[in-house]
Amino acid sequence: MDRTPRWLGALVGGVYFFLHLPLLILVVFSFNASKFSVEWTGFTLDWYRLLLERPDILAGLRVSLIVGLFATAISTVLGTLLALALARYRFRGRRALESLLYVPLVTPEIVVGISLLILFAGFKVALGIPTIVIAHVAFSISFVTIVVLARLAGMDEHLEEAAMILGADEWTTFFRVTLPQLLPGVLSGALLAFTLSFDDYVITSFVAGSGSSTLPVVVYGMVRRNIEPTVNAISTVVLVFTSLLIYLADRLGRERALR
Amino acid sequence: MGLRRRLLGWLGARSSLRGWALVAPAGLWLALFFVVPLLAMVGYSLMPRGTYGGVEPGFTLEHYQRFFDPLYLTILRRTLVVSALCTAICLLLGYPVAYVLARSRRWRNLLLFLVVLPFWTSFLVRTFAMIFLLRDTGLVNSVLLKAGLIQEPLTLLYTPFAVMAGLVYSFLPFMILPIYATLERLDPSLLEAASVLGARPAARFWRVTLPISLPGVVAGCLLVFIPALGSFLPSDLLGGAKQMLIGNLIQNQFTAARNWPFGSAASLVVMVTVLVGVLAYLRTRDRPAPGLH
Numbered sequence: 001m002d003r004t005p006r007w008l009g010a011l012v013g014g015v016y017f018f019l020h021l022p023l024l025i026l027v028v029f030s031f032n033a034s035k036f037s038v039e040w041t042g043f044t045l046d047w048y049r050l051l052l053e054r055p056d057i058l059a060g061l062r063v064s065l066i067v068g069l070f071a072t073a074i075s076t077v078l079g080t081l082l083a084l085a086l087a088r089y090r091f092r093g094r095r096a097l098e099s100l101l102y103v104p105l106v107t108p109e110i111v112v113g114i115s116l117l118i119l120f121a122g123f124k125v126a127l128g129i130p131t132i133v134i135a136h137v138a139f140s141i142s143f144v145t146i147v148v149l150a151r152l153a154g155m156d157e158h159l160e161e162a163a164m165i166l167g168a169d170e171w172t173t174f175f176r177v178t179l180p181q182l183l184p185g186v187l188s189g190a191l192l193a194f195t196l197s198f199d200d201y202v203i204t205s206f207v208a209g210s211g212s213s214t215l216p217v218v219v220y221g222m223v224r225r226n227i228e229p230t231v232n233a234i235s236t237v238v239l240v241f242t243s244l245l246i247y248l249a250d251r252l253g254r255e256r257a258l259r
Numbered sequence: 260m261g262l263r264r265r266l267l268g269w270l271g272a273r274s275s276l277r278g279w280a281l282v283a284p285a286g287l288w289l290a291l292f293f294v295v296p297l298l299a300m301v302g303y304s305l306m307p308r309g310t311y312g313g314v315e316p317g318f319t320l321e322h323y324q325r326f327f328d329p330l331y332l333t334i335l336r337r338t339l340v341v342s343a344l345c346t347a348i349c350l351l352l353g354y355p356v357a358y359v360l361a362r363s364r365r366w367r368n369l370l371l372f373l374v375v376l377p378f379w380t381s382f383l384v385r386t387f388a389m390i391f392l393l394r395d396t397g398l399v400n401s402v403l404l405k406a407g408l409i410q411e412p413l414t415l416l417y418t419p420f421a422v423m424a425g426l427v428y429s430f431l432p433f434m435i436l437p438i439y440a441t442l443e444r445l446d447p448s449l450l451e452a453a454s455v456l457g458a459r460p461a462a463r464f465w466r467v468t469l470p471i472s473l474p475g476v477v478a479g480c481l482l483v484f485i486p487a488l489g490s491f492l493p494s495d496l497l498g499g500a501k502q503m504l505i506g507n508l509i510q511n512q513f514t515a516a517r518n519w520p521f522g523s524a525a526s527l528v529v530m531v532t533v534l535v536g537v538l539a540y541l542r543t544r545d546r547p548a549p550g551l552h
Binding site: 004008009011012015016018019020022023025026029038039077078079081082084085086088089090091094097100101103104106107108109110111112114115116117118119121122134135137138141142145192195196199201202206216219220223224231232235238239242243246247250 | 277278279281282284285286288289290292293294295296297299300303313352353355356358359362370372373374375376377379380381382383384385386387388389390391392396397398401428431432481485486488489490491492496506509510513519522523526529530533537
């Protein structure tokens with residue numbers, strides 16, 4: 001194989017810098033004592049301490065966690081069932097369903113947000129945590145299904161047949177053979193669903209209503225009003241938290257199925 | 260129950276009914292909370308505007324006619340140009356990354372993770388990181404000032420440049436990943452064959468590698484173009500809402516302007532553009548790769 005030319009390596013290095021430097025700088029300056037400039041005046045944890053004193057951030061965090069947990073639980077169960085059906089069963093309307101699965105992936109977020117707003121307004125549903133959960137599940141199901149489908153594709157169906165031949169009934173086979181093998185995929189899907197829910201601003205901003213702002217909605221307000229170092233601090237917290245989730249999802253996704 | 264009968268029963272049950280029972284919850288959720296809202300949006304775009312948001316019964320095409328107003332045509336054209344330019348820049352920057360990634364050995368997992376990570380991190384936080392970098396008292400300006408290269412801060416934030424930087428920064432991973440996926444599956448023996456037949460490195464790239472990666476390129480372009488088309492955060496936060504994109508227009512109609520049917524019509528224009536792109540993609544994907552016989 002050819003060696004990678006030096007200019008190509010430099011270009012790629014530059015792109016990696018562009019992808020990660022802004023976030024790194026953001027994190028570093030969340031520990032900077034100076035309030036107004038990017039001049040480094042000393043290390044401080046003041047901005048993090050200030051976060052804990054802000055009721056709007058704490059309330060937003062609470063809403064985000066509640067929404068995230070419900071949305072993750074629902075979309076993981078529904079998405080996994082859908083993946084099992086698509087991988088293991090033949091039924092009428094399968095192709096149509098597969099296309100339906102990809103619609104959420106190609107629909108711009110703003111369209112999802114306003115169309116749900118129209119639906120809720122049409123049925124006079126009060127906006128709040130339940131409507132946010134409904135919206136988040138609607139866009140997370142597809143991601144869970146795709147991750148679980150990938151896992152199912154790497155699994156050996158003969159193991160299930162073997163369990164059957166050895167006398168296990170269907171439920172036992174599912175819970176003792178299929179599910180344990182599927183679990184890394186399911187968990188990986190769940191972590192992604194939670195991250196999607198926890199990070200979403202655009203769709204949430206349309207279906208949240210005034211009393212139930214999630215953390216991104218609160219942060220958006222802070223960014224709009226004026227830039228203060230507390231935004232760096234909360235951004236760092238969000239960043240570290242979601243990076244951890246993605247790292248775990250990535251690890252689980254790579255784990256090999258028994259063959 | 261005999262073993263044979265049980266196995267047959269199991270295999271038989273894998274047909275229609277059982278499958279539908281597994282599908283029903285997710286299928287219903289997607290139909291009810293994804294498809295029905297989109298249809299409702301189409302309906303809204305064809306109805307007269309209500310006084311306090313919402314609509315009144317009736318049928319009208321006025322919201323679509325409004326689009327021929329030069330003001331809105333400009334927004335539409337600007338959105339298409341900005342999205343296309345963003346896609347082109349992402350392709351120019353992203354292809355080399357995918358190429359090097361697919362050929363790397365030792366660092367591949369780490370390098371790949373470093374692309375996947377921004378793919379999932381908060382869009383809002385990434386946009387804010389750009390603000391922090393580009394504003395008058397931001398890092399770029401203070402470094403340039405310190406170095407004596409400029410006397411007073413450059414206006415970087417709230418410019419078209421800042422919007423483009425934010426868009427590219429946000430969507431670049433969407434370009435890299437699908438191209439990487441096609442390059443990773445590239446059979447090295449094809450390149451060896453080309454080499455044996457006398458093709459120089461440049462020819463090997465243009466006549467073997469690039470054609471094979473084309474489906475990934477098209478998928479990546481689509482994955483960048485679609486969210487760019489509907490985006491409103493970068494133009495809002497980095498552009499200072501000076502140059503409206505169609506995403507800002509839609510958001511505005513559903514908040515301050517309270518003209519839901521016009522906002523719905525604008526959304527439908529976006530959605531139709533997206534569908535045309537997706538259908539074009541499906542056609543290229545189903546065609547065999549060029550140059551391979």
